[in-house]
Structure formats: structure tokens, C-alpha cells
Amino acid sequence: MTSPTASPLATSTLRTSAMGITASLIGWFIVVEIVSGILQGYYIPLFSDIVLELGIRDADVNWFEAGQLLLSAIVVPILAKLGDMFGHKKILLLAAILTALASWGLVFADSFWSFLLFWSLQGFYVVWLPLEIALIFERGREQNRGVSLTRRAAGLLVVGLEAGAIIGALAAGRVYAATGDLALTLMVPAIAVTLVAVVIWVFVPESTPSGARSIDTLGTVILAWGLLLVTGALAWMRLIGELDLGGGAWWGVAGLLALGVALLAVFVWYELRQQNPIIDIRVLIRPEMWPVQATAFLIGISLLGAQGPLSTYAGTDPALGYGLGLDASERSYVIGLYLVSLIVGAVIFSLTSRRISPRLMLIAAALLVGVGYTLFLPFHLELWQVLLNLSIAGIGCGALVGAMPAAAAAAAPLGHTGEASGMTNTTKTIGGAFSSAVFGVVLAAGVGTVAGHTASSLGGYITVWAICAAGGFLAALLLLVVPKVAFADAPPA
Template identity: 65%
Template sequence: MESGRTRSRVALGVTAGLIGWLAFVEVTSGILQGYYVPLISDIVKHLGIHDADYNWFEAAQLLLSALVVPVLAKLGDMFGHKRILLIATVLTALATWALAFSSNFTTFLIAFALQGFYVVWLPLEVALIFDRGRRTGTAASQTRKAAGLLVVALEAGAIVGAIGAGLLFEALGSNVTLTLIVPAIAVTLVFFAILFGVPESEPVPGRRLDAVGFTILTLGLLLITSGLTFLRINGVGTWWVWALIVVGVLTFIPFGRWELKQDDPAIDLRVLRRPNMWPVQLTAGLIGISLLGAQAPLSTFAGTDPVNGYGLGLSAGQRSILIGAYLISMIVGAVLFPIVSSWLSPRVTLIVAAFLVGIGYLLFLPFHFETWQVFTNMAIAGIGSGALVGALPAAAAAAAPRGQTGIATALTNTTKTIGGSFASAVFGVVLLTGAATVTATAASLFGYMLVWTICGVGAIVAAVLLFFVPKLAFADTDAEAAPETIAAESPVV
């Protein structure tokens, strides 16, 4: 009994110290995500480009992050997650400093794209935490708690970044360069926080990098994500855009055949098809539709003049408050997930969270006329989304065998990114179709209805898929169980 208490204290102490440093990393990650949005108009003027050109920066960063995250995560499994986390941080810091001193479209585009290396931070952090927990037999539960706290830090950083950017810009005399130096300093500090505060994981020896597999995977992801990006820009009538997407999807046929022949594949498809893994990965993609694709439509709907027959007519400041409230609801969801999981089970809590996202967006269909209705819908969806942001990589880590936690958690990010790319492309086309006649810049109400329907139905489908997960999945015993035992367990619906 005494040894059990001692082990619990050791596990808590080690993990608490690790989380403290990683929370700072995620605060900075949130700052990067929220800092540049309020400055878009000023950055556009600084570079001498058009407003629409800024879309290329976001598209380039999204594309690069989708390509590099699986490779970096695999390297983390091979050589140590801290080591790769440091490398990703160095690249992010260099790119963020370059942004501050960029004075034209090309250099800013390259720097903004390379800044996307920070996207691998959270998957590597989850893998690090899971590795520490594995040594004490509490990997799954400790990782759920830690991931929730990291998401709290992430969303808090996003709020700080969104609010602080505008205030700093005014305080620094509307100097774009000085304003953009601030996040560069923060990322630089992150490097030292990781270097001195984060212990290394224990990589499995004898691993190798499947270069051919990753090359085919990268090609497929490149074709799909770039095709979706050009779909948003060029429209559905451009045939070669669809050709890119189709060829990208077909690329996964030779990829699958190659991977099944490898002893140490880039992505272990045998692990991916386990009942405690594939629903998690598909859920990440389906939730990515609303998580990454629905925020811009919600903001434009809230700002649409009610003279069109719909919209809230909120000012920029009021819309910021609405988005801030949504981020706070995500923090609430992230905090509640490990607590509710201890009462019910991780599987049931994941299902409930996915249903909350679906219900929140489907409630927009009848209730979108008043600000309080929109706020309520966003809060419901936000609680579910906040729970899933941290829970999905934690669940993937618990379902993965030793030596594959990094790539398993990274895949949830990659599928989420693909879902978000799909949503951005489709929603952009949908909202441009049948624009309102009263205000030329307003999208149609039918377009918004379609956006909310896609988000809601996608989340409901994700919830249904999670019923196929075995009843006792993602428990602490899963971290030590033999892969064959986990794979053989039948789902309890």
C-alpha cells in the first residue's frame, strides 16, 4: 500500500513539473495562433499587398504543417521527443524572427509557412507526457489530465495573443516590425524552457525511418491539401483542382501496399485499423471540419447587417467578445474532460463531447436570430470541441504501442488539418453561392445553413463512430496491455 502511495506521489511530481514547462510552450503556441489575426489589415499595408493575398500565408502554413508533422513525430519516436521538439522550436523561432523583418510578399510567405513547425509541439508534448506516465503505470489517465491543462494554456494564449496584439501595436506607435518582434521573443524563450525544463523520453532502439513511405505520404497530402486550397481560390469549376485531389487520394493505394510490406513502416496500418484507433483518427478529421473551418463563417454571420434578413450586425469589438467567449467555453471543456472521464469512462466522455459539438452547430438551424442564441450554440459546441482537442491525441497515445505514441498523436493533427482544409474550401464556395442582394458582400442564409449542417452532421457521425471503440479503451491498463489483447477486444455498443 505504501509503495502504491509513493508511486502515485512520484508520478504526480514528475508529471506536474513537466506540465509546468510544457504549459508555457502551449501558451506561446496560442499566442502565435491568435496574435496575427487582429493585425492582418496592418500587415497587408506594411507589405503593400491586397487583403485577399493574406489567404496565401495561411494556406502555405496549413500545407507545410500537414506535411512535416507526421515526419517529425516519427523522428521523435526514433530519437527522442524532446530532441525533435527543440529542433521544431528552433525552426519556428527563426521563422518568427524572419516575419518581423520581412518587407515583401515572398519573404513573408516563406517565413509564415515555416512558422508552421510549431504545430508539432502538442503531439510531441503528449508523447512526452505519455512516456513519463508509462513508467508509473498511469500513462492514460495522467495524459488525459495533462492534455486538458495544455489545451487550457493553448486557448489562454490565443486569447492573450488576440487581445495583446492590438494593444501592443498601438503602444508601439503602430510599428509593425516592433509588434511582430514580441512573438519572436516568446518563441525564443520556449527553446530554453524545453532545453532546461523538459526531460527526454525513452526512444525504442533499432528503429528506422521509412523514407519511401513518407515520400509517398507527403506527395499524397501535398496533392490533397493543395487541391483543397486551390478549390477555395479558383472555385469548383476548375477541373485541374479536382484532378489534384483525386490523384492525391489514389496515391494512398500504393502507399498502403508499401507500408504493409515494411517491418518498421512510416505509419503502421495494422495499428491504425485497430478498433481503439481508427475511430479516434476519423473523429479528429470530422471535428476538424468545425474546429478549423467554422470560425470565419461564424464571425462573418455575426457581423452581417440584419438588413439582409439575417445576421447580428455586431461590431468588430463585439465579435471579438463573442469569439473570446467561445474560446473560454473550450477551456471549460478541456478542464471538464478528465474529471468526467473519471466518473464515466474516457470512451463515453469522448462520445458525449462529439455529440455536444454536433448539437451546438445543429441548434444554429432554428436558433440564429438573437445574439444570446448564437452565444449559447457556440458555448455548447465549444465545450465539446475543447474536450476533444486534448482528448483525441491523448486517446491515440493510449491506443498506440510503445515506440509509436508520437506518430499516433501526430496523425490526429494531420487528419484534423485535412478536415479543416476541406471545410475551408467547401465553406468558401458555399458562402459565395447565391450572395444576398441587399448587401453585395454578404453571403446567403442558405450558405450559412449548409455550413452549420455540415459541421453538425460531421460531429454526430464522429460520435457514432466512437461507439465502435472497445468499452474499456484508453484506461491505464491499456498502456501496459499487449497489442494483441487490445486489438482483439470487441467493441461494446
């Protein structure tokens, strides 16, 4: 009797076909991430013009970031879980459509509150990358190469993301200069997101849903309120530090933060008793999972929280004995170099992920972040010193941005890939919110220490750099406890 197994030629043909589909999928996702980067870089050069158009103050721009931060912290874990349940493509398409509608809303917004509403709703794009990672991982899992494929793809997606941010930042000023009309200028990202929604609808295949159809409604409500209170308290903390409000405001922040933490503790207790939780706590406490989530939080400190202090330090008058005295145009070049270093880190991660243990790659990247910010402590007076330090930290951050969602997906059991990769984004966002609030308070505390100046003190900046360095080194230590065989492809059957 002949064996029912497929011939080697047929097996090879199927494998080649599957690899071709996956490569095509990654290519479309790179396009999606370029647009995601455009959204993150396009509006920044236009903020001064948006302030004038809306008739608001420069300080009011902080509310845009706070609103989007609040929404993203809440929706990412929920949408990622829904992707596992109903199919990652469906939720990715839904998030793209909502982002497109919000982007078009910004074009026609004519008041502070309408602009704040649509800006916050535009934050749905933050779930794109976790859902893309889940789709690639599920596609690769069918070939017993999901982990290695996802690692390489994640690096390429981050390259697309950072390239898009650079393209957006460079294009915005030129489009506005050419048109002289803010509404026409804001149509560019809206059109780009609309086209991306069509790309997802037409070219992205669906993943296999987990089969679960019941939604943990009460758990979702508890999680949403807990994250809302925590991130809201952090946003208020930063504003209080910037506006130098009284002691009563600090008591209000402390109360909100305590209530939010208490609700999150209740959420953990409740989820451990549910059959289909919105976030499976048992998955998050696995030995190969919790260090990745903790690393995402710690890297969010330097990746998201330190950019503001970097910009203000670069613009500080060197007559104070520190600072670089760069104007707005020159500061944009510093930020541009940082983005390029993120791309370099993502490319290095993608190219070396097949040859080096992914666990060692994560540890090395975290160490680079720690080393880069440690070098700021003695070397920060010259431009070349700041650029060198920033490049070292940026390479580490770039590698980690690509590595963390892939590592989380690899550590998750079947049916939890979207949830796990999405949580890295949530913890990174909360880490960025926490550090941004703390850094704002630290830097505000040193304002005016030099007579006649409003610059923050050097001690404040050193504190910021020390916290970023400690976060990188602590992340490396946590990753040492991850099993050595974690994040690797399963051996062939």
C-alpha cells in the first residue's frame, strides 16, 4: 500500500507558495506602517499653525497628546483581544476605518474641543502593529517558522514606521508652504489612511479566530476605568508640574492614581476567575512573558518619555553652562538622527535574528539603551556627544520596538497572539505616560534656579537621563531570567 504522505516536490511547492504569501503580506504591512509613521510625524511641524487656527495656547497642545494617550491605553488590549476572538484582519480593518474617519474629522475641525475629540479618536492606529504581528505570526505558525519569521518581519515593520515618521515630518511643512491652507494640508494623512484601509480590505488575508465568542464585559469595563484613571492621573501630574499649581491639585492626582491602581488590582482578581477573560493574566505571568511586558514598560520610559526633555535640552542656552543652544530647525535634525538610529536598530535586529539567540538580542538591545543614557551623565556639553549617546540608545530602542511584540507573540499560546503583542504596546504607552509625567515634574522643579532664566536645571536633566539608563539596565536584568530557549521556533515534528 502506498503512503498517503505528500511527495517532496509537492511539499516544497506548498512551502514556496506559503512563503510567497507571507512575503507579500509583510510588504503590504510595511505600507501600513509607513502610513502609521506619517500620522506620528506629519502633525508635529504644524502644531504652531494649528494653535493659531484654533485660537488656543501652546500649552493646550498637551491635551491632544493626553487624549490620544488615554484612548490608546484603553482600546489596544480590548481590540487585540477581539482580534484573537473574531479574526485579526477584521479588527485591523475596523481600526483603520476609525482612524481614517478621525483623520478626516481633523480636516474640518474648527474648535479646540472638536479637534481634541478627533485627535483622540485617531489613536486607534496604535493597535495596527500588534494586529499585524499577530497575523504574520499565525501565517508563519502554519509553516513551523512563526517565531523566526515574525522577528524578521517586525524589524522591517519598524523600519517602515520610522521611515514614515521622517517622511511625514519633512512633507508637512512643504505641503503647507505650497498650499498655504491648513485644511488642505491636513487632507494628506487622511487620504493616506483611507487608502491603507482599502489595502487591508483587499490584500490582507484573515487569520484563524480562536473560536471564543463571549466577551468579558465586566472585565472590560473595570480595565477601561482603571487605565482611564491611571493615565488620566499621569496626564494631570505633568500638567500640574508645568503650570505649577497648588498642593490641593497633587492630592487630587494621588487620589485618582490610587483609585486606578486599586481598580487594576480588582481587575486582576476578577480575570483570574473567568473562563474567557479579556486579558488572560495566566498568560501574562508566564516566565517567558512577564519580563517582555516589563521591558516594554521600562523602554517606554526612554522611547516615549525622554523626547520632550531632549528637545528642550537641545534648545537651552549654553550660557547657563549646559545645553546646546540649537534653534527649531537644528533640533529637528537631532530628532531626525534619533529616528534614523531607530531604523538602524530595527534593521540590525531583522538581519541578525536568524543567527543570534533572540533572548540575547533583547538583552543586548536593553543594555545599549542603558549605556547610551549613562553616557549622557558625564558627556552632554557638546553636540557630537549628545548625538553619539542618542545614537547608541536609539539603536537599542529600535531593536526593542521590533523585538517586543514578536517576543510576546512567540511566548503566547495559540489564540492569544494578538492579546500578548497588544499588551506590549499598552505597557509601553503607560511607561511613557508615567515617565513623561515624572520628567515634567522633575524639570519644572528646577525652573528658575538661574536668575533671569526659565530653563530647567542641569540636575533635572541628569535625573531624567539616570532614570532612562536605569530602565535599560533593569530591563536587561529582567530578561536574564527568561528561559534560554524562549522566543525560538518549535522543533519540527
